[in-house]
Amino acid sequence: MxxxxxxxxxxxxxxxxxxxxxxxxxxxxxxxxxxxxxxxxxxxxxxxxxxxxxxxxxxxxxxxxxxxxxxxxxxxxxxxxxxxxxxxxxxxxxxxxxxxxxxxxxxxxxxxxxxxxxxxxxxxxxxxxxxxxxxxxxxxxxxxxxxxxxxxxxxxxxxxxxxxxxxxxxxxxxxxxxxxxxxxxxxxxxxxxxxxxxxxxxxxxxxxxxxxxxxxxxxxxxxxxxxxxxxxxxxxxxxxxxxxxxxxxxxxxxGFLNVSGEKMSKSLGNFITIREILLDYAPEVFRFFVLSTHYRSPIDFSESALQQSGNSLNRIYKLIETIDELRDSNISESNENDIKYTNLLLNAKHDFLDNMNNDFNTPNALSVIFNLIRDVNRGVDDGNISKNSLIYVKNLLIEFGEILGFEFYIKPCVDDKTEDLVEVMVDVREKLRERKDWELSDLIRSRLREIDIILEDK
RNA sequence: GCCGAGAUGACCGAGCGGCUAGGUGAGUGGCUGCAGACCACUAUACUUGGGUUCAAAUCCCAAUCUCGGCUCCA
CATH class of the missing domain: 3.40.50.620 (HUPs)
Known part of the structure; x- marks a missing residue:
């Protein structure tokens, strides 16, 4: 209700x-x-x-x-x-x-x-x-x-x-x-x-x-x-x-959006336009920031709060990424824990909707997502979660995302040339790592880092 | 002056009588050539003083502080 x-x-x-x-x-x-x-x-x-x-x-x-x-x-x-x-x-x-x-x-x-x-x-x-x-x-x-x-x-x-x-x-x-x-x-x-x-x-x-x-x-x-x-x-x-x-x-x-506890206004010079903020932060990060406070409460705007939001959101994307990777791996399609995870998902959905039904309590709805993520991650770590269960998890996350206005299934896009180029560098570096040439492979990693390309070894 | 909202751990932020919220950051461990990322676990709270109750962050009273509205404003 x-x-x-x-x-x-x-x-x-x-x-x-x-x-x-x-x-x-x-x-x-x-x-x-x-x-x-x-x-x-x-x-x-x-x-x-x-x-x-x-x-x-x-x-x-x-x-x-x-x-x-x-x-x-x-x-x-x-x-x-x-x-x-x-x-x-x-x-x-x-x-x-x-x-x-x-x-x-x-x-x-x-x-x-x-x-x-x-x-x-x-x-x-x-x-x-x-x-x-x-x-x-x-x-x-x-x-x-x-x-x-x-x-x-x-x-x-x-x-x-x-x-x-x-x-x-x-x-x-x-x-x-x-x-x-x-x-x-x-x-x-x-x-x-x-x-x-x-x-x-x-x-x-x-x-x-x-x-x-x-x-x-x-x-x-x-x-x-x-x-x-x-x-x-x-x-x-x-x-x-x-x-x-x-x-x-x-x-x-x-409720109002405040800056350092004060209402945003032109006379105070704390006026930040949507355009300005979208220059530095992705729209979904700003959306997450907004939804992490109840709509009727005042919300205090700050760069650090946005950064926190970005990091939090990342946790969700990371699980989707992990699921996509495991789907291509050779873990079992289904196993005896499926019922357990089905129940977990049913509960999560129930709790999520419960919170939304309660005057659109998005902060609490988000916490349901994070609780689910913790449980699923644990399953991934223990290796006791099946492909089918993971797919259901992903589908549910996407469903939650649609309600809140996030597109959890879309990966951040880069242009093809850049992607190809990075792939070349990664291949070369892999060869170097096989030869245990740490000095050169680390150099590649750090140079890429300088142009904001972050390499993460699995 | 008149109305109103709020004070929760380092930070953000739910809860609004009994049950570990959650996130970020921190610490420990795992993974790793290293780093990062990732994962797990752990710690740290309810502004103060009274009261009600078997039980209070949550209800009542008082105090302190912060913010907002009363004029155009999302």
Whole structure:
């Protein structure tokens, strides 16, 4: 039984989608005004695994993500760079897609741009005005939070206390009211019944989700920082417009990625982009790093943590390698220990799924993998594990890998020429070793080492 | 000020009433011409002070410290 921690209720709840085996999942996408950083990657990798696991459980998942391609930050940046805001947005959207592909985040079914849903946005605002949840002023259209008593239910806040820090604007009835439509005539702008301008930040998500998922759906995800005010505003908009609730059955939020215990931010200069990190570390190493902490916990980013992750991951690859080698050896196809190993595998699978069912506890799921590896290694060492058992082990590891987004069966690739060349060197060195010419063979090894080719004798 | 999260061995990180988490690093042994890699085994914990309980890292109370949110943010 899959349990998900719901931010709304602050409890783990059994997961039951609205429609038997269909899951409608929406995750807030990025505002495309700059390169995405590793904090974004953390969130999107987490939801990638969540989507994978839902699919693994037989759910048909429709995963929708919005792309915020019109907003103040984009316009500001475009102005600084003296380029067209739409072009700027497209450029960083493209980079975002490239980053996600590199990270193996590939389960999103549909990306929806805000700018391509302006009619839907206008329609939803109209509904809110018709139902008196929103009002028009000369600066825009605002949502009247006094008409929505549930405002604050997700973040568990007291609205009165919030007014202190809100943006003051004379035309607003209440400082906590937020913009649905901003009347502005700087690019880009659209026509609307209330004047030219652009949508407010929160309305695109509810317009987009209503269009593709309906006004009620299963899971809404995003970073912890979006709970207030963004998700709160979404609830207000959608539940007011539809007159029905709840908009979302399960709210899921990912914890922050910190650097030296502090939240990643530009002002602190601890901003690391996905691109930068992928220069030094393989995508799967970063993925392992992300999954070795529970998705709701804060995760502290550091080079040494990534190195540890790389070494850990290596342990898994090594066993796959060992299995591949033993498959070509003359160990027995099957033996009397097969039942023992079958049970071991059944248990491992059971434990793995148990942990995933427990609000996607990936760190624990990983520990199940390592326990299995230890037991299998012991069998290999003692020579009591058969080929068949080893093949089952490998298949199970691959199955786990697919859930978590690792491709354990793919070996790191090198180009053919290099591989041929290295093979020549290895052959020569083997001959030298046969003659016990240690001096020369060690020289070859150390020189190869200098160009990052590591030779390991068996 | 108001909300919230957390303090676990050298490091990362689960557990959240009884059962060795796991990984990295370290040590010992195995393998090896050597080195590395690999494999096995071993050691080292629950911020502090009270309390509840037959039993507490886990529950309660208090304290200390760290971080985050309340304004754009994954």
């Amino acid at each position: 899959l349990k998900i921690f719901n931010t709304m209720t602050q409890k783990k709840e059994e997961f039951k989608p609205m429609h038997e085996n269909r899951v409608k999942l929406f995750v807030c996408g990025p505002t495309v005004y700059d390169n995405s950083h590793v904090g974004h990657a953390r969130t999107y990798i987490s939801f990638d695994v969540i989507a994978r696991y839902l699919k693994y459980n037989g759910f048909s998942v429709f995963y929708l993500q919005n792309i915020t391609d019109v907003d103040d930050k984009i316009i500001k940046r475009a102005l600084e760079l003296n380029i067209d805001p739409v072009k700027l947005a497209r450029k960083f959207e493209k980079k975002y897609m490239e980053d996600m592909k590199l990270l193996g985040v590939e389960n999103v079914n549909l990306y929806a741009r805000a700018t391509e849903h302006v009619p839907e946005i206008i329609q939803q605002i109209n509904t809110l005005i018709d139902k008196s949840f929103a009002y028009v002023t000369d600066s825009g259209v605002y949502f009247d939070i006094s008409k929505f008593p549930d405002f604050g239910k997700l973040s568990r806040r007291n609205i009165e206390e919030l007014t202190v820090h809100r943006i003051f604007n004379d035309s607003k009835r209440n400082p906590g009211d937020f913009a649905l439509w901003k009347i502005k005539n700087d690019e880009p702008f659209w026509n609307s019944p209330w004047g030219v301008g652009r949508p407010g930040w929160h309305i695109e998500d509810t317009a987009i989700t209503e269009e593709y998922l309906g006004y009620k759906y299963d899971i809404h995800g995003g970073g912890l920082d979006l709970i207030f005010p963004h998700h709160e505003a979404e609830i207000a908009q959608m539940e007011s417009a539809s007159g029905d609730k709840p908009m979302v059955r399960y709210w899921m939020h990912t």
